[in-house]
Amino acid sequence: xxxxxxxxxxxxxxxxxxxxxxxxxxxxxxxxxxxxxxxxxxxxxxxxxxxxxxxxxxxxxxxxxxxxxxxxxxxxxxxxxxxxxxxxxxxxxxxxxxxxxxxxxxxxxxxxxxx
Amino acid sequence: xxxxxxxxxxxxxxxxxxxxxxxxxxxxxxxxxxxxxxxxxxxxxxxxxxxxxxxxxxxxxxxxxxxxxxxxxxxxxxxxxxxxxxxxxxxxxxxxxxxxxxxxxxxxxxx
Numbered sequence: 001x002x003x004x005x006x007x008x009x010x011x012x013x014x015x016x017x018x019x020x021x022x023x024x025x026x027x028x029x030x031x032x033x034x035x036x037x038x039x040x041x042x043x044x045x046x047x048x049x050x051x052x053x054x055x056x057x058x059x060x061x062x063x064x065x066x067x068x069x070x071x072x073x074x075x076x077x078x079x080x081x082x083x084x085x086x087x088x089x090x091x092x093x094x095x096x097x098x099x100x101x102x103x104x105x106x107x108x109x110x111x112x113x114x115x
Numbered sequence: 116x117x118x119x120x121x122x123x124x125x126x127x128x129x130x131x132x133x134x135x136x137x138x139x140x141x142x143x144x145x146x147x148x149x150x151x152x153x154x155x156x157x158x159x160x161x162x163x164x165x166x167x168x169x170x171x172x173x174x175x176x177x178x179x180x181x182x183x184x185x186x187x188x189x190x191x192x193x194x195x196x197x198x199x200x201x202x203x204x205x206x207x208x209x210x211x212x213x214x215x216x217x218x219x220x221x222x223x224x225x226x
Contacts, residue, residue, distance in 0.1 A: 006157075034213070043202060043216045044158065093157055097212070103148065103160035104214065111155075 003027055004096045006107025014115055015086060021079045021110045023094030029074035030096035034104060035067075038091040050077045084114045117141040119203055119217035126223045127193055135188045135220045137203035144205045147179050147186045148214060153199045162188065163206070190222070198224045 003026040011019050023033055031052050036044040048058045048069050056069035066088075068080040077096075081088055091111050095104040119139045127133040137147065146165035150158040162170050164179035164186060176189040188201055200221050204214040 032212070043218045044214075046213060046215070049213060095158075103163065106157040106159070108157045109155075 004030075004094065004105045004107040006094050006110055008110060009108060010111045010113075012113045012115065013084065016083055017114075018080055018082045019084055019112060021081075021092055021094070021112075023077045023079070023096070023107050025075045025096045025098075025105075028096075028098050030077075030098065031074060032097040033071060033077040034095045034097075035069060035077075035079050036093045036095070038093060038109075040091075044093060047079075081112065084112070086114045088112065089114045117144070117205055117215050119205060119215065121201075121203055121217045121220045123218065124221045124223070126225060128225050129193055129195060131193050132189065132191045133193060133222065135190075135201050135203075135222070137186045137188070137217055139184050139186075139203075139205060139217075141184075141205055144207055145212070146206045147177070148204045148206055149175075149177050149188045150202045150204060150216075151199050152202065152219070158202065161201075193224050195224050195226070198222060 005024045007022045033050045035047045037047050038044045046059050047062045048056045050056045050069050050071040052071045052074050058064045071077040091109050093109040095106045121137045148163045149161040151161050152158045162177035164177050169178050174191045179186040200219040202219045203217045207213040
């Protein structure tokens with residue numbers, strides 16, 4: 001149980017393109033989802049916390065207008081990287097919280113490469 | 116702010132026991148979590164310490180001492196498949212809410 005699906009797993013696109021990444025909780029309702037970014041050989045950095053039906057809370061230094069987060073339902077959150085540039089190339093990972101005091105369940109990640 | 120320190124790399128042989136330490140600085144938190152991540156994969160939850168002391172889950176155990184701002188992950192009977200990166204993470208906003216991850220320790224298990 002508690003499976004989180006992330007799609008797509010790999011994206012290669014040209015600079016200036018906008019890319020949407022989906023994060024779905026398949027067998028549970030997630031009131032809270034998290035988006036992380038991980039550069040090679042580095043740690044996971046929390047980008048934002050997404051709560052269903054409300055605006056996402058962004059971490060300091062993360063541009064909310066560049067990384068658009070929508071959490072329209074209890075099973076789906078999306079991250080859109082707008083006008084992506086090569087420096088946005090990274091591994092983006094979502095996670096979902098099943099219950100408040102239970103571990104976060106992570107998706108398999110999306111590897112984004114901007115040419 | 117918050118910060119976590121853990122060794123960048125550890126090497127051990129199959130069947131051995133290895134301890135990965137994590138020291139932290141924070142003004143307040145719910146607990147300390149440990150995650151495993153294989154190359155190119157997603158993090159998977161290993162253990163959580165909300166209270167001081169030892170938590171045991173099979174071959175893996177985790178320890179927390181709030182007075183020492185210190186925790187560790189203990190891996191016993193190492194297997195080749197345990198080769199991965201291990202992250203400690205401070206939990207806020209509820210015991211598994213917002214997580215601040217350490218930089219990770221890359222464990223290499225040799226035959």
